[in-house]
Amino acid sequence: MTAPTWYDGKPWLALYDTGNPARIEPEHADALTMFRVTAGRVPDGDAIRYFDGRLSYARLDELSDAFAVGLLDNGLRRGDRVALYLQNVPQFVIALLGTWKAGGIAVPVNPMSRGRELRPLLVDSGAVALVCLRGLYPEAAAVLPDTRVRVVLTTSEREHQSRDDPRAFGAGEPPGQAELEGTTDLSALLERYRGTRPPSVSVSPDDVAVLTYTSGTTGPPKGAMNTHRNLVFNAESYRRWCRLDTSDVVLGVAPLFHITGMVGHVATALLLGAPLVLLHRFEPSLALDVIREQRPTFTVGSITVFIALLNAPNADPAALASLRKIWSGGAPIPPSTVTAFGDHFGQYIHNIYGLTETTSPSHAVPPGVRAPVDPVSGALSVGLPIYNTVARVVGDGGRELPPGEIGEIVTTGPQVVPGYWNKPRETEAALPGGALHTGDVGYMDAQGWFYLVDRKKDQINAAGYKVWPREVEDVLYEHGAVREAAVVGVPDPYRGETVKAFVSLRPGHHAEPSELIAFCRERLAAYKYPRQVEILDELPKTATGKLLRRELRQRHGEA
Template sequence: MAVYTQNDPAFVVGLLGVWKAGGSAVAVNPMNKARELEYLLTDSGAVAMLCLDDLWAGVAKSVVDGGATQVRTVVLCSGLDDQSRDDERLFADTTRHGTDGDQRVVTLRDVVEQYAGAKIPMRTADADDVAVLTYTSGTTGVPKGAMNTHANMAFNAQTYRDWVGLGSEDGVLGVAPLFHITGLVGHIALALLTGAPLVLAHRFEPHVVMDAIREHRPAFTIGSITVFIALVGLDGVGREDWESFRMIYSGGAPVAPAVTDKFERLTGQYIHNAYGLTETNSPSHMVPIGQRAPVDENSGALSVGVPVFNTVVRILGEDGEELPVGEVGEIATSGPQVVPGYWNKPEATAENLPGGELRTGDVGFMDEQGWFYLVDRKKDMINAAGYKVWPREVEDMLYGHEDVREVAVVGVPDEYRGESVKAFVSLVPGSNLTPEELVDWAKERMAAYKYPREIELVEELPKTTTGKILRRELRARDSRA
């Protein structure tokens, strides 16, 4: 069953329902349009769909009507279902949609009323059964359905619980999208395992989320660093607003040391790093509670942590050989959280998961104390006049300027150097910093081949729904690309 909703209670209900029926869920990004939705439905073979009613009216109905999918049952839910207040910042234009007499369609509210008190036989899932298909493009190619098993998800839910020290009294703030592996495991599975309350807000709207923090006083959250940048930048937000948190983690995108320092200065909270991929069911590395991630002296990168329980991580060279401590190569991960493969794609499984070890496509290294550092994605490396430039290092440096709110660095064509370093920068509100001033500032702090020769100021950087900045869209904006 495909689950095509926002961060609503229905998402959790849908997961539990399909699992208790003995089936598997297909997590669908609510931003997906018709072509993307049709691919996921046909590739997965989904026969049912839990769908937000406005997404059914706007996108999904035409896909199902097209006849290319196997979907024969649709359960409609609404953003207005099971929420504590009709916040106009989220629901000003929201109205409920009915079934319009479509025999394929029922509403979740009607199903709940119809079967209230009924005893439905449940099927117990095996550990190796697929709990959720989460689609990822991985390093290359069309989207692939990572087969997240019940064993994978249970292991990493326990990792969060035991590593962070969470109990039933600790509220979990759900800022990551629930369709994403971080939301699935670090929010839903964790809350189900511990019995902790899960605080949701339909979609991420900074003012609404801050109000939810003030009202429900959660103790834990994990989200992309862009979430925390947005929250801490709101007017009127002070240290007292963050006092309920005992631990905050950030994952899904690299974190610059300057950003964590600023966040701690403003909130009193230290952001712990976490690292993982869809194929590792969220974390494979985390910074232990009570410890601060070291910063590599050479690159300026903030450590993503150490491997979590029962997890083996190697750094591999171009020929697949294991590299010694301190050398940069591809991160390869094996452990109970690593998925067994991709849905109906044996060739991609063999290529990316040889022998069950995930070749992440991320470049990094391990220091002598066992801390791991993420340098960048292999495909994002910039070749400037024969020198390797990792965008992450340049971004971390630019975050050190007090007027820089967000930044993304890409390589652009250069007739002389082959590629040149370009930075897209969003400034803090009220800043009058010019691109030329920022280039000069960077030039004083980086080698000649590394500093950005060009800086373009933008109001907002393009992001995925999980908060990752889209470098590929920025590259496409440049007329020379």
């Protein structure tokens, strides 16, 4: 690891032990061209593995062609938006590529969203078509009259027939899957247009590829305009940074609707020409069985995924032997969890950091390197800025802070989105001059490693003392009985606000709230340790594994 150098007066680690800097090759300037180059290079290679099904790159090309022609025949015009209301199924990738081939913009939607959450996304994006699972159609049907959607394509929950079955992956529906009223069956549409090709469409690197809606934890969701350039650059960054090649197999544990799944799984696999292993939705015991069978080598996902694998009943130490390249982001990683995972499975979890607005990573721990732990806070570093990325820590008034001082992380680079869909005011507030103000509070050490303290909005003010929830959570994770922990500030008549912890326990373990409070009291300053602990079976999380402190605050208020 090299010492920091100075670039334009900003602290910046110029060289890492990770190969050459990422660059966008001319033939890979947009994500659609990137796929076409790969499909031409490895037509017979596996593009998707889904249970007992295999989908080659040539077949994926053919099916996405048919999807594009079907959209165009139903009136889709260049720039129109197509919503994908799907789990981690092959149809997601078919529809994504087909939308691009038709000149459209994909709008991935969380399949856990109910109608009241789906409607704002369809209205804000102005989607004219929706692809959804049959089981989700009732949620969509309830809100469609209030939207612009005029084409609804439904698909079965699990199509995982063998490679030789002509119905595999939506090329003909199994018996009994009749069309729902007002919808078109996706399999029937693909069969109808099978063998046809859409007119050639010119895609610019700066065209919007997907509208990826933020989780809405700080307000109404906003559609981040992830461009083709953004997607290709960070797919290339994953390839070079994580040292991936055509021999790798990508395991899709992150939801594909989320930016981590979109880039770290789909775009990266399409760039490599590697197989993408999908399993509908993450379930730890099933995932372990799939890993044993498919032998994936690389994945990136929330730390809650790896906690779940560690606590699964079939988590024998050899289960993850093939999975040699593991990165985790989206939620803070307790050092104790990384240690426990390594002790059990023999694999190291590398930290990675980014946002929807940075199209997945902006920082990552290099392969073969263990992230340093801050000796004062105990926080695990989120890594170094990736290729071509400048990250600064700023204080009040935008003043750049020196190493060691805590402030907001501001990021610029080729992966940063140009803005939010139809929201110029929000764009200017978050991206003044193209620099992303992340809302994450952290610092950089003298060697250039970055550390997150917490989100600005989650800071607790206890009688004038500032408490960061993550520091308390990291201490709780050191207790042998704790599986997951989330800390929030709750009203207190004396201190104004006090610290409360919500905890779930590991299977077969027991701990009383008083025991956990005493455990923290021994390890934290008097104003930091939780005065209240509530034990739950499960902590509320988003589909990507982020703990929902907002719901926990609401739960406390209702109690």
